[in-house]
Structures are given as structure tokens and as C-alpha cells.
Amino acid sequence: MSKRHVTTTIDGEGREFLCEDWQTLLDVLRDVLMKTGTKEGCGTGDCGACSVLLDGRLVCSCLMLAAEAEGRVIETVEGMAEGDRLHPLQQHFLQEAALQCGICTPGFLVAARALLAQNPDPSEREVRFWLAGNLCRCTGYDKIVRAVLAAAAEMRGAEA
Amino acid sequence: MSEKSTEGRPLKWVGTRPVRPDGVEKVTGRARYGADFARPDMLWGHVLRSPHAHARIRRIDVRRALELDGVKAIVTGDDLPEIASEQAFVGEEPTDYRMLSQNVLARGKVGYVGHAVAAVAATTSAVAEEALRLIEVDYEILPHVLDVLSATADDAPLVHDDLCDRKGVKKNPSNIANEIEMGHGDPEAAFTNADVVVDRSFTTQAVHQGYIEPHACLAEAGPDGQVTIWCSSQGQFMVRGYTAKLLGLDLAQVRVVPAEIGGGFGGKTTVYLEPLAVALSQRSGRPVKMVMSREEVFRATGPASATRIRVKIGATKEGQFLAGEAWLDYEAGAFPGSSVAAGSMTIFAPYAFEHARSHGRDILVNKPKSAAYRAPGAPMAAFAVESVVDDLARQLEIDPIDLRLQNAAREGVQSSFGPRYKRIGFVETLQAAQEHPHYDAPLQPNQGRGVAAGMWFNAGLQSSAAVMVNADGSVSVISGNPDIGGSRASLAMMAAEEFGIEYEKVGVRIGDTASVGYNDVTGGSRVTLATGKMVVEASQEVISQLCERAAKVWDVDVKRVHWADGKAKVLDDEAIEPLGLAEIATGAARTGGPIQAIASGSVRGVGMSFGVHLCDVEVDPETGKVDVIRYTAFQDAGRAIHPSYVEGQIQGGAAQGIGWALNEEYVFDDSGRLENSGFLDYRMPVASDLPMIDAVIIEVPNPDHPYGVRGVGEAPIVPPIPAVVNALRAATGVCFSDLPVSPPRVLEALDAVS
Known part of the structure; x- marks a missing residue:
């Protein structure tokens, strides 16, 4: 074989x-x-x-x-990072303490990146439904959702 | 700079929210978890698991499997040493080494579907799996018991026929592995004086901790008998101790290197794979990697116990609690050791009772051995008692927080489990909830609000930490506790605070078992509290050494030297230029060599944690679906070193509790086979199931900790179940006594009412 x-x-x-x-x-x-x-x-x-x-x-x-x-x-x-320059999502996950154990973090970052590529200005509800395919057992999702919304705002600001 | 202070000292780092030291590696994929290690020439190991809930193993024939090309080693129960009965204590639930050994690999009998029967190592994962199919096991199927009621029936089949008590004396044959009783006063007599008595019974189902990282390890046994294990766990010293004990190795021959851990919640305070991987490596002479599938995690690792709990509370018509009595039956699984003791201890703990008694039973059933799950035993007990308190508030027409305030445990109160309380923050936490806008916010039709409280002891246990000053003035801290939720940040912050240096100048690493002193597991909400205390003590010792070195340089009496803002200064002579960390460290060779200190101890004075949760639900009367629409959790953290990670613990605990209340349960068929052994059918909350969870931190400092820390990780999972169920009652008028309150159960109850 x-x-x-x-x-x-x-x-x-x-x-x-x-x-x-x-x-x-x-x-x-x-x-x-x-x-x-x-x-x-x-x-x-x-x-x-x-x-x-x-x-x-x-x-x-x-x-x-x-x-x-x-x-x-x-x-x-x-x-996702360019050299040592983190992607805004990565930066906001750190600032918002959106990870505890961190095992789900790679999946959340990739999924959130896909969301923001097609919807740069998602509502909290849209973020929650888009990320419903990613399980996190540590955070209760609160800080993850906030980090994605904050990153989206920063990325919109950078483009404007 | 923060306004807060410890002993009048202004604090620069404690209470701020810096990025965690291990953050960047975790958002870039570079952090290495249990399954991320590999060695040249490595084999893959897999486990053959029992298809039966209860059976005698007549014979295991591995010959055909050994003939398969690529199979290098197989171990069965006969290959592991017989272990004498001996109590181990390194975690939060009692463990007997003999039983642990039998759980890791069955001897003579299997006790649940999923019980490990044999392990294979082969050149690829696929070959190892193929080999499992070639192992022939001749089982004599035995009758099984799957719940507390059938296990305690007179003619129940025995899960074990050779049980011993804790002193090693053989017990009368029974599935009741242990019975405990605690309390004070005479509740039975006191009930007769009560104006109102509520007496209700509750059931909860087994639930899994649900960490996203399956158990994984890599083990390498050398021809010289030295063993190295890379694995994710809640304690590298626990893995070393258990593995050495089960295989008859000296502790000094075993080194366990802690990987990053992808969630534990108590479920990784024991071993499943590590002794098997080492045994396979010993036999094959090659490194062996083992990783559980998610299905194996569900079938073979510890769920939290299913329970039956009866609670009776009597009160005066003014709302004073007179007496409480509780009967708690917890499923241990196929080996003794549920969390019933902690359940019995916590059930009345939040309240001042003149008469309180609880009776707990640890009951064997043919299900996976239960394991610790965040505040082990307490959430189920809180569900029962806080539902009853809610009933009392309704019957007495007293505000539910007022009723709790009236009876709240406070300093000096005799707890139901023994000691008198020191300074605790339950009253302040209740008051914060009552004063919060959430408490009287308006509700819409089909909505309801619930309130519930809960406590957790927190653990001190044994900790060690090392603190070293590097030549450039930076500080290295070595902790012996795996960091599951940001403890490296809190340890670095406390060290930076002690030294008066920048947070970024402190590096924190988690040492392996050969590079730092012994530490009990990361459990009991103890790392920031207990290991943090050791980091503070070691830092203070280093600072006194730094002062001595400076005194030598200046040739002054060390009593004249003090440490402030990262520098040694001479108190009474401002003309002498202060010496900074880097200057002292650079010259260390001339003043006495490397500067470092180790602190270790059995940490006491843990400061108990109390939480109060407010939950709003909305019920869909057509489907029975319950949505949590607003959630606020209040908790006394003593002092929040890094508030973001304290909030994170509170939010995560609340989310787990909400899942436990609404959806999560192990579903077994009649043969004892788990029917929902995957995340599709074992339904944990996802982002779209939850609202934002507002975490409100109350700070009533723990007098026994240098920064006032109380443990925070576990208390937040205690109140959510009753908070949700009390809210559901407010929304529907129906009392729910059985978990989970899933849509079919809610719909059935609503139909019965209408």
C-alpha cells in the first residue's frame, strides 16, 4: 500500500x-x-x-x-500573525483575557477570522451564532465574544 | 497606579489586568498541550475497553494481536503489580491505590462499559487500533446495577465482593462503600418547634467536566529504569506519584514534564493513560504516545456523580432557620470515592443552623468511576438546599435575599461541617446582589428570576515555589502547578509587587518534577492562593538577601538597609545611591554567589468563598425550551489579583452550571452503555445558548493571605443550578426536582399543570 x-x-x-x-x-x-x-x-x-x-x-x-x-x-x-505582529483578533483575545486553558483558542481565532472576512461589523448575536460551532468550557464565551467585537471594531477603524 | 493597598502599601500590579505571560504562545498555536509531543521512533498506544457493564474476565488471548506486523507490546491486568489497599490524598476526592490500579487496567472483572482491559503499542495508531480487534476476551457476563436505588436494594448484585473500609478491614458485602454523618444539635427535635417545614427530594444525573482537550501523554522508559512522561494533567507530581506507585517505581526515577493543560475542572486529578504508556514503553523499549478519543473520554474518565438528595429545613414564621437535615446518596461509579463527603459538608454551610445534620452514602454502581468536578459534590447539594430555601421564602412571603441574609453564615458562626467561620464575605455578597439593578429589573411574560447562593472551602495543601534573580535584574519564578486559567499572570503580578519591579521583568515557568519542590494538584482553587503565598514568601526571602548583599557592598549594617521600588536603600543616609536589582545581581559573584530562594509549606488559612447568582430565564411554552436571558454572578474573591481571570472563573463556572441545569446528562441504556458519548449528543452550552455573564467581584480580604486572596475557581459552579431552577419556577410556577430541566421535562411539567 x-x-x-x-x-x-x-x-x-x-x-x-x-x-x-x-x-x-x-x-x-x-x-x-x-x-x-x-x-x-x-x-x-x-x-x-x-x-x-x-x-x-x-x-x-x-x-x-x-x-x-x-x-x-x-x-x-x-x-495568523505576521512575524511578531499579532492579528487584531489575537491581540484582543489577550487584552480581553478571552482564553483560560487556551485549547479552544486556535479554533476560535480561525473561526472568528472567517466571520470578520465576510461580516466586518457583526452584532453580538451574529458573533454568538457564528461561533456556536466552537466549544469553550472555560470562559462561558463572554470574553471571547467581547474580544471578537473589539477586534472587529479595530479592523474597521484601520480600514476607514 | 491602583488606589488599593495591602497593609497601607500602595499596589502597582495587584488589581490590574496585564496580558498573561503565556498568552502569545497560546494565541499563535505554539503552546504545547498533552497531545503535542512527539519523540523519534515513537509508538502509538491504544486501549481495549470493556463492552460490558459488569463481567468476569475468564481469559484474554493476545496471541493473534501480537502477530500483527507493527505491534510491539501489549499489557493486560496480569502485567501490572498487585497493589495493596492504601489511601492516597493528593486531590479533592479520596483515592485508594488498589482501586486506582484496577481502574487503570481491569483485574479479573470489568466494572463498566469502557473499563480498560488491555493496552497495545504499535508503530502507527492504525495498527494499534487493528490489534485491539484481534485481542480475544472471554467474558462471563454478570448482572449489573446502574443507579442508587437498585444498588442499595436487598438483592442487588455486588459491584465488589471484597471491599475494605479505610482501615483495611473487610466490610459486609454491600454496594454502600462508605457512610458519613456530620452536624451538630438535634434536628429531629427542633423540627417540632418549627412553624414551617419543607422536606423535598431531588435527583441529578452524571455530567462530564467536558474539558476540550482529551487525555494524552507520551512516555519514555529507558533501559536504566529512568522514566520520562510528558502529559497534560492537573499535577505533574500527582502523575509521578500515581504512576510510580502503580508500577512499583521509585519516585526519583520518574520525571513528569507538565504540558499545557486544555481544561481539567477536577477531571485531570487522576491517571488513566500514564501507567499504561510507561508499561508499554518498558516492554517495547520505545517511547509510547497515547491520546484518548472523545468517546473514550466520555466512557472511561470521571463524570461527576449522579445523586439523590433529600433536604428538610424547619423555620420560624419570622424566617429563622431552626434545623436542617439532609440525606445524600452519590454514585461513586465502579470504584469507591464519590464527592459525597464534600456535598454533605457544603449543603448547609452558607447558613447558621442551631441544629444541622447530614448523612452521606458513597454508592457503587456499574458506571465509570466518578472524578472530581469543580467544587466536587457541592453543586448538587446546592440545587437541593437552595430550592428548599426558595420554597421557604415563598411560603413565608419573605424576599429570598432577605431570608438568606437573616440566616447567613458570618464570622464566629458554627459551620455545619465543624469549624467556626473566620472572616467571610457572604453577607456582603448577598447585599451586593440585592442592591444590583438586576435584582428588581422588570420581567416580561414567560420570564422569571431566580436567586441562589453557594460556598466552597478552597484548598491550601502543599506548595513549593522557587524565585531567582537573574544577572540582568529580571526575576524567574518556578511554580510546580500547571496553569489552567492564568495563574502564571497572578504569580508574576505578586512577585512584581513584592520586588517593586515591572511585571514584564518577572518570568514564570511551570517546572517539571525534577526542577521544583513538590506541589499538590492544581485543584481546590488553590494555586493563586497557596502557591502564590509561597511565591510571596520566596520573594521576601530573596529581598532580604538582596538587602544583605547591598549592605556588603556599602559596608553598612544590614539593619540600615531596606527595600523599596526595586532598590535597596540606606534608611538614614540619602547620600548613598540606592542599588537596583540589576546592580546587585551583576555583582553577586563578589557578594556571595547566586541569589535565590525556595519556599514550601502546607498552606493554611484558605479563606472560604461564597457566591450569589441572579438568573433570568424565558420559557417557550410551545417547546419547553428555556433560555437564560440575563445572568449576574456575585462572588467574594478576597482580593482579585488579576480581575479579568477572576471574572473568567466566575463566568466559566456559571456557564458550566447552566449546562448542568438545562441540558447535560449521561444517558445510559439498560445494558449500562452510555448512549451520548460525543459532543453532539452530550450537549454543553455553546456561545448562542448564553447571554453575557456579568461577574461582580466583592473583596472581603482573606486575613490569612498576604494579598487577601481567596480561591475563586470553584465557588461559581455551586449556585447556578438552583439559580436556573428557581428562575424556572418563577416563570412557570412549577417546582422542578430532577435534572436536567431539558425541554421534554419542562414541556411535560407545563402540560401537567395546564
Whole structure:
């Protein structure tokens, strides 16, 4: 049984990897490419910890086969900062103390980034429904929602 | 600069909200959690789990599995040492090493669906999983018991037939593993003097802590007998102690490196995988990584107990509580050790009773062994007692906060669990809730407001910390407690405050078991309180060394030197230029060498925490769905070192409690198989289920802590269940006594009324 060769772009870099047909993108990110910033909380698409962007669209990387990444553009939490300059979402998660244990944080950041890309001015309700696919057990979501709203405001201000 | 002060000293950092030291690595994906470690030549381990709730293991045949290409080692119960019965105490729930060993890997009998029977290590995860299918286990299925009532029936099948009491003496065969009783006075007699008596019974279902990170570890056993374990847990010393005990290793041979931990809430105060990974590594000679699936987390790691609780309170018509009595039955799971003791201790704790008694029973059932869950045992007890207090307020037509204020525990009151209270902030917390605009805000039809209170002891336990001055004047702090929710920030802030230096000049690291003194688990809301106290003590010792070094440089009596604003100064001679941290540190080689101190101790004076929660719900009469539409939580934090993380604890605890009240429950079929072993069917609150949770911090300083800290992490999960259920009663007029109050149950109750 030979492995499949996949060519893809991950966090702005061209990457090639070999994978089994049945391996998920999450398996390959974490165990083959050693990009462990993307987390596994359930493996069934219920917790959102493994959220990545696939050609700009929010997906659970545990529900996608690695082979499907051929020719696609993948963005993870590890590509959000530019050098040591944090993305406004990352900055506001820190300022608002929107993480406690931090295991869900990569997924929330990626999901929130996808939200703000299509809706730069979401209401609290829109943020809450968009992020309903991401579980956090520590924060009660209060500070996460505030951080996303604050980041959105800053990003709108920067563009204006 | 803050206006607040400790002993008149102005505070620069305590009470502010700096970014946590470990923040950037956590928002960039660089932080390494339990499953993020790898070693060259590493194997993957998987666990074969029982499909039966209760069965005798006649035979395990691993031959076919061992023949599979890539399988390197298999362990079964026969491969682990027999462990004598011995009580361990490093967490919040009692643990017997013999039972712990049997829970980690079944011996002779399986006690629940999901109980570990064998473990395999193979070159890939897929091969290890394939090997599990090739292991043949011959089970003799035994009758099982799944709840308190059937477990305590006269003819109940026995979960264990060889139970011993705490002194190691064999007990009469029964599923009642332990019985406790506590209290004072004579409630039975006092009830006869009461104008009103409320006597109700309640049930709650097992719920899971629901941390998002599944259990994971990587273990490497060398040919010299040395073992290294990288894992996420609530205590690297707990993992070391338990693993060494279960495998017969010397503590000095085992090093546990703490990973970042992706949530614990009490559920990671014990071991499941680590002894298996080490045993597999010993047999294969290679590092072994093990990661649980979410389904394994649900089936095989500790839920909080399902309970049956009866509470009886008698009061005068003026509202004075005369007597309280409670009977608490908690499911331990397949091994003894539920949180019933803490439930029995907390149930009447918020109130001053002349006569109070509680009777607790720890009951074995064929379900996963229960584990600690945030304020273990208290939320279920609070559900019962605060529902009864709500009844009393209604019957007596007294404002529910007034009734609580009238009976509130305060300094000097005899607690129902023994000691007299020192300075506590329950009254102030109740008053803050009563004065808050939320309390009399108008409500719409189908809406209702509930109030409830709760307490948690907090724990001191054993802590160590090391503080070092670096050559450039920065300060390194080593803590031995995994940081689950921002404790590195609070430790750094207290150290910066002591030294009078910038927060950014303090680096805090979590040491492995070989680089810092022993610490009990991160549990009991104790790290900022207890380990923080050790950081303060070690800092003070370092500061006195710094003063001595400066005295040497100046050739003055050290009594003339004092420390302020990050500098040593000579009190009575302003002409002598003060020496800063960096200057003293740079010259340390000439004044006595490296400057550092270690503090360790058994920390007492924990300062108990009280919380009062206000909850508004709206009920949809068509579907029975309950929405929490406004929530305000008040808590005495003693002093909030970093208010954002105190608020975060309060908000997170409230959200967990709301989930416990409205949706969460383990659902078992008749065979004892958990039917909802995933996040889709085990429904924890998501962002769209909740409103903002307003956290109001009350500060009644703990007199026994240098900064007045009380533990804050656990108390906030105690009041939410009764706050929600009391609100639901206000909205519907229906008393709910069984959790969860999920839509079908609410709808059924509404239909019955109409």
C-alpha cells in the first residue's frame, strides 16, 4: 500500500506531504507536518478546535481527508500573525483575557477570522451564532465574544 | 497606579489586568498541550475497553494481536503489580491505590462499559487500533446495577465482593462503600418547634467536566529504569506519584514534564493513560504516545456523580432557620470515592443552623468511576438546599435575599461541617446582589428570576515555589502547578509587587518534577492562593538577601538597609545611591554567589468563598425550551489579583452550571452503555445558548493571605443550578426536582399543570 502524494499551500508556504487515503487533514497537520497549533477536541466535527480555512472557507480539519487538500490553500492559526505582529483578533483575545486553558483558542481565532472576512461589523448575536460551532468550557464565551467585537471594531477603524 | 493597598502599601500590579505571560504562545498555536509531543521512533498506544457493564474476565488471548506486523507490546491486568489497599490524598476526592490500579487496567472483572482491559503499542495508531480487534476476551457476563436505588436494594448484585473500609478491614458485602454523618444539635427535635417545614427530594444525573482537550501523554522508559512522561494533567507530581506507585517505581526515577493543560475542572486529578504508556514503553523499549478519543473520554474518565438528595429545613414564621437535615446518596461509579463527603459538608454551610445534620452514602454502581468536578459534590447539594430555601421564602412571603441574609453564615458562626467561620464575605455578597439593578429589573411574560447562593472551602495543601534573580535584574519564578486559567499572570503580578519591579521583568515557568519542590494538584482553587503565598514568601526571602548583599557592598549594617521600588536603600543616609536589582545581581559573584530562594509549606488559612447568582430565564411554552436571558454572578474573591481571570472563573463556572441545569446528562441504556458519548449528543452550552455573564467581584480580604486572596475557581459552579431552577419556577410556577430541566421535562411539567 503506497501513500498518496499531496501538494498544497499551508499558511502561505508551498507544502508537500505523503498521506494514507484515510488520514484526515488534521492528522497530517499534527502528526506528519508537526503543525500542532491546530487542536483535536473530538474528531467528529462538534467542537471546532481543529478549525482551519480551506480556500478561505471555514472547515473542521478533522472532517476533511488530507488528500482533498491537493491544490488547495489551507490557513491555520499558525499563519495568523505576521512575524511578531499579532492579528487584531489575537491581540484582543489577550487584552480581553478571552482564553483560560487556551485549547479552544486556535479554533476560535480561525473561526472568528472567517466571520470578520465576510461580516466586518457583526452584532453580538451574529458573533454568538457564528461561533456556536466552537466549544469553550472555560470562559462561558463572554470574553471571547467581547474580544471578537473589539477586534472587529479595530479592523474597521484601520480600514476607514 | 491602583488606589488599593495591602497593609497601607500602595499596589502597582495587584488589581490590574496585564496580558498573561503565556498568552502569545497560546494565541499563535505554539503552546504545547498533552497531545503535542512527539519523540523519534515513537509508538502509538491504544486501549481495549470493556463492552460490558459488569463481567468476569475468564481469559484474554493476545496471541493473534501480537502477530500483527507493527505491534510491539501489549499489557493486560496480569502485567501490572498487585497493589495493596492504601489511601492516597493528593486531590479533592479520596483515592485508594488498589482501586486506582484496577481502574487503570481491569483485574479479573470489568466494572463498566469502557473499563480498560488491555493496552497495545504499535508503530502507527492504525495498527494499534487493528490489534485491539484481534485481542480475544472471554467474558462471563454478570448482572449489573446502574443507579442508587437498585444498588442499595436487598438483592442487588455486588459491584465488589471484597471491599475494605479505610482501615483495611473487610466490610459486609454491600454496594454502600462508605457512610458519613456530620452536624451538630438535634434536628429531629427542633423540627417540632418549627412553624414551617419543607422536606423535598431531588435527583441529578452524571455530567462530564467536558474539558476540550482529551487525555494524552507520551512516555519514555529507558533501559536504566529512568522514566520520562510528558502529559497534560492537573499535577505533574500527582502523575509521578500515581504512576510510580502503580508500577512499583521509585519516585526519583520518574520525571513528569507538565504540558499545557486544555481544561481539567477536577477531571485531570487522576491517571488513566500514564501507567499504561510507561508499561508499554518498558516492554517495547520505545517511547509510547497515547491520546484518548472523545468517546473514550466520555466512557472511561470521571463524570461527576449522579445523586439523590433529600433536604428538610424547619423555620420560624419570622424566617429563622431552626434545623436542617439532609440525606445524600452519590454514585461513586465502579470504584469507591464519590464527592459525597464534600456535598454533605457544603449543603448547609452558607447558613447558621442551631441544629444541622447530614448523612452521606458513597454508592457503587456499574458506571465509570466518578472524578472530581469543580467544587466536587457541592453543586448538587446546592440545587437541593437552595430550592428548599426558595420554597421557604415563598411560603413565608419573605424576599429570598432577605431570608438568606437573616440566616447567613458570618464570622464566629458554627459551620455545619465543624469549624467556626473566620472572616467571610457572604453577607456582603448577598447585599451586593440585592442592591444590583438586576435584582428588581422588570420581567416580561414567560420570564422569571431566580436567586441562589453557594460556598466552597478552597484548598491550601502543599506548595513549593522557587524565585531567582537573574544577572540582568529580571526575576524567574518556578511554580510546580500547571496553569489552567492564568495563574502564571497572578504569580508574576505578586512577585512584581513584592520586588517593586515591572511585571514584564518577572518570568514564570511551570517546572517539571525534577526542577521544583513538590506541589499538590492544581485543584481546590488553590494555586493563586497557596502557591502564590509561597511565591510571596520566596520573594521576601530573596529581598532580604538582596538587602544583605547591598549592605556588603556599602559596608553598612544590614539593619540600615531596606527595600523599596526595586532598590535597596540606606534608611538614614540619602547620600548613598540606592542599588537596583540589576546592580546587585551583576555583582553577586563578589557578594556571595547566586541569589535565590525556595519556599514550601502546607498552606493554611484558605479563606472560604461564597457566591450569589441572579438568573433570568424565558420559557417557550410551545417547546419547553428555556433560555437564560440575563445572568449576574456575585462572588467574594478576597482580593482579585488579576480581575479579568477572576471574572473568567466566575463566568466559566456559571456557564458550566447552566449546562448542568438545562441540558447535560449521561444517558445510559439498560445494558449500562452510555448512549451520548460525543459532543453532539452530550450537549454543553455553546456561545448562542448564553447571554453575557456579568461577574461582580466583592473583596472581603482573606486575613490569612498576604494579598487577601481567596480561591475563586470553584465557588461559581455551586449556585447556578438552583439559580436556573428557581428562575424556572418563577416563570412557570412549577417546582422542578430532577435534572436536567431539558425541554421534554419542562414541556411535560407545563402540560401537567395546564
